[in-house]
Amino acid sequence: MMISHGWQQVQQLLSALDQQPWLAAGLSLALLLLCAWLAGKVARATLLRVTQALSAQAALHWLDDLLQHRVIHRLGQTVPSLVLQFGLRGIPQLAPGTATVLGNVALALTVLFLLLATSALLDALLAIYSRTEHARTRSIKGYVQLARMVLFVFGGIIVVATLIDRSPLLLLSGLGAMSAVILLVYKDTLLSFVASVQLTSNDMLRVGDWIEMPQVGADGDVVDITLHTVKVQNFDKTIVSIPTWRLMAESFKNWRGMQQSGGRRIKRSLFIDASSIAFLDPAQQAHLGQVHLLGDYLQRKQLELHSWNEPRGELAANRRQMTNIGTLRAFTLAYLKNHPDIQPSMTCMVRQLQPTAQGVPLEIYCFTRTTDWAEYERVQGDIFDYLLALVPDFGLAVYQQPSGGDMRVALAGQVRGQTTALFSHCTNESTAS
Template identity: 75%
Template sequence: MDIKQLWLNVQDLWGALDEHPLLHSSLGLLVLLVVALLLGRVARYLILHAVKLLGRQPPLHWLNDLRHNKVFHRLAQMTPSLVIQFGLYLVPDLSKTATLFIGNVALAFTILFMTLAVSALLNALLDIYARTEHARTRSIKGYVQLAKMVLFVFAAIIIVATLIDRSPLLLLSGLGAMSAVILLVYKDTLLSFVASVQLTSNDMLRVGDWIEMPQVGADGDVVDITLHTVKVQNFDKTIVSIPTWRLMSESFKNWRGMQAS
């Protein structure tokens, strides 16, 4: 079979599909999906390969932190959903309802991967900060955890609003009516955040401080300060996790002054 005959056969097949709109649109969606996945693979390879090469240069070593935390991996994952969003209108015989539904689902995936990319970026910034001198005395892990929590809450609201094709403000107004329930559910988180801010801003506690809190069995060095807990390593290498808010509501002894003298 020569090329001309093959081309005529393809034209005949495509013309026959015009008589079956559902099959026509389904085939178009399948082609769009395959193209989107292929472009996603290509984008992932090109982005990660380029970042790996750039990260070898000393001034751009910070790119390695972004790569290890999969920031660029998450950004590359947005490619298929973006291709579907912009290529959806090229699919023939696709109804407005199907176009709207598939477009909203693709947009929801785009928002999801964008949120994961921002979350990974916050993790990378935390790793970069951990190598600085300030990280030895001032922990920002609690602030990063709170920022990620707020990020995911707002992202979830926007994704749900996108899927049901409603304004996010409508869902936010509903959350306003449930504010009492939300405050009850996140009571410990809010208390821990306020306590974490007070502890760090007043320099009451640092990583490396030796503290004593007999009521919880803590007598050792502070090894980690997060949004919800402070981890203390006792002299016998046991780890005690103390809720952050308890360090503000109850007394504890800090031996930093003796260590510094």
């Protein structure tokens, strides 16, 4: 009795649905939406479980990046719209116009979720590439951003064309008429893309390079290279964002060559007071001859000067003599060549530059064995500390402009001398009286 009664109710429901097609279409559509939702849940859970199981293998560890950037989640989100898209064909009671609109919406959702999945896949590929050796020399972040931009532009055209039920070629032809506006809007993007290709293909810039670009206030390490900007962290920890195209339009200094060479240049001068430059007398020569680094030089120089001076008589204008600044130059060169922190395979010289109002520059030009900034400054400081303290041993003086204190000391000495002279004069007069 209960079974027959239930069957009669089902027959009555089916008869009512036949008499009300809109009600049948609504119930069928609700059932289809429920199936689509359940299919999406099942597909997403299945894809995640399978991917997690595969990523446990060492050879497939890159699948973790797909999970982390939600590529699998985005793919799972396309299942409900696909079920809805193909399931609409099984609802005959649905009006053709309604079926077309719902089908276009489902297709647009499918395209949208595929775009999001592809964008997430680009992020995952960028993360995988960043762990390779090539990422240290070549950044592909700009290319990924450009690919994402092109993807969403064309994907947006397809979505809009699907919703309005028109061909995407119709919208693309309209974009051709707007090419001038597009070029104006995306001018910086196009310039940056071309500059990014040139920088990368010519290996002009890498992440980690120390670059110097005074016109934009950049002096530090490159921390990021994107399509539109290059981020530089200055040594004061500030961040400077430079438009990529400016790195091709303007000059900048890249210190990578110095870091790869294994040596950093020292180029600094000692300014010798010109009034302290003189010939060395025999006593000074004997004193400096006791210096280990100067012994061979002085013996060789004395023999050279003796062979030159002997046939030319005793007239001073015809004779050559050793100078204290020349001897200091020879000692400094020998000191640098024997210094353990100076690179022997690179240029090392000590030269005298043109005299200036600040004295005679004695320039030290050499390279350290290290490129580390702090260690380089230590080596350079040690060298010049020693040389500044040693200059007086050669009878020379380092030039220094007079300060206010020097003026006061000189003025006080002059006043003291005048006072002493006046006091002596008064004393002599009183004695005579």
